[in-house]
Amino acid sequence: MSIAVHIEELTRTFGDFVAVDHVNLSVKKGEIFGFLGPNGAGKSTTIKMLCGLLMPSSGKGSVGGYDIIKQSEEIKKTIGYMSQRFSLYDDLTVEENIDFFSGIYGVPVEKKRDRKEWVLKMAELGLRRTDLTRTLPGGVKQRLALGCAILHEPPIIFLDEPTSGVDPVSRRNFWDLIYGMSMAGTTTFVTTHYMDEAEYCDRLGLIYRGRLIAQGAPAELKADYMKRDVLEIEADRIIEAMDVLRAHDIETAIFGSSLHATLEDGDKGIPLIRDILGEARIEVNSIGKIAPSLEDVFVTLIEEA
């Protein structure tokens, strides 16, 4: 299988600040690659370098076989890019936006009509084509933005937090679109900080403070990096319980209404935690080993980093 995106030792500094620190990764053709990390970890900076918006300080890379330093013009014809900021013209109608981007991307005249209808159908905007874009709901705008970014049928698309601020149903629909395109062979490079979205990706890369600290399929990450066990504890007064366990050097985090504790050996941990919480007069309703979620993996990885 051939490689769509490949970077080696990619680095970008802003003054003394190292935004992206010697990152290596490659994305196969047709893959959905998820790029995860907290805000300011270097996700957007990496994407910008890949799209030719930003020059790397050192390192090299290629997108669709084109060099990111020397061939950014070719790259721009090969990719679709959609950013977290809503990137359509609010004061143009749906159709005017589509026509504009269609022209800018140089969609051949004979294809323009079909592509426009395709976007309108995909965004379910067939009946609102002459509406001003600013009147559309967030989720619909997002799909229209995606549609406009891929009017020229690019083999690779970059999505920078495409679903931030969109309701869960729209997010789900949006991911269905991405799946559909992936089936058709499109490579997708997507950044997100929604963990449920991370689970949809074929492969993930976790970036933290500019460094890529882990990469692999979601299942691999859980197996490889989660050597320790995760216990789910349901107890009264969970904040107090967390403080007590942390005071005993047990890694603990709140997950919804329960606690997740990470230990080397879960079986030994259960009686230990019962004892500690019993001593503190905190009643334990239930305790048991669970399969770690991606969030557990990332919390652990970031704490170790």
Next chain:
Amino acid sequence: MFERIKQMMIKEFHQIFRDKRMRPIIFLTPVLQLIIFGYAVTTDVNNVSLAVYDLDRSYESRELTRRFEASGYFQVFCSIERPEEVQDLLDRGKVLAVLQIDRGFSADIKKGKQAEVQVLFDGTDSNTALVAMSYANAIITGYAKSLGGPHVRASAARLDVRARAWYNPALRSKNYNVPGVIAIMIMLICLLLTSMAVVREREIGTMEQLMVTPLKPAEMILGKTIPFAIIGFFDMFLVTIVGVFWFSIPIQGSLPLLVLCTAIYLLSVLGIGLFISTISKTQQQAMMGTFLFFAPAILLSGLMFPIENMPVAVQYGTYLNPLRYFLVIIRGIFLKGNGIPILWPQMLSLFILGAAVMTISALRFRKRLV
């Protein structure tokens, strides 16, 4: 390439004409400015309010007063009875001038002696006072002539000076102002539209989107300036048409030359607009930047105050002001019928300035993109 520039232009026009704030700027402001400059802003001196202090009360004194009134330049506001009133009326600004005819005026005329009258002016507005003074001189001299001798002396009006203004024989300030309005309107509208349009894209994030498309910086610059150049030309014609047909401003020179010179002028104006966009983060900043440039550009252009009267250092500064050159060109074309043989130094300077500004701005613009 042309397809992408065309798409940018279509998009800009859609946006400008959909923007409720922009439409009045494009269509209404030029006409409004023209009306203000055509009717209200006038340096012509008419209807100077005059008080008459006639102590002689003779046929001759009344004849002189009548001549002041008949000239059209003065309007008799009141007659004065007591000497204190002279001071009072001038102090309170009720009148701009006082005509004082002393007792014995008619007697002196009849005896063939030198008769004297006094005209006092409020010199607060020195320009108006000077103009009114020369009118008064002319009236008095005219009256003296009609008596058949230099009997009446008005300060130093012994010399018969006959001034004649060329190009604008009636010295109508409209003729002088309307071409100026064209120049400043093109500047204001193009500066505002260009700087705001670029900054708006940066503000809402579409600039980033455009940068990952195959659109090249040069195409973006052209797509962002040609629409506003077209609007600049449109406003030039709008003001010209209203000026010629409503205010009967003559166009002595050639219209194609005017179009050519406007194109050269637009090069600098759009360049400056682009420059402002590269130093502004928000649309408000762009607007502030525009006015920060616009106000001094007007004051230091020769539109209202002659450049020759400015301090030498400031005079040198005006060489960087595109409006300075364009005013000379547009007034030359409108009023004098000048052609390229006379205007070429201004046209060349304007072109060099425009090319320089455009290059600097385009480079800065590119740098901000990459």
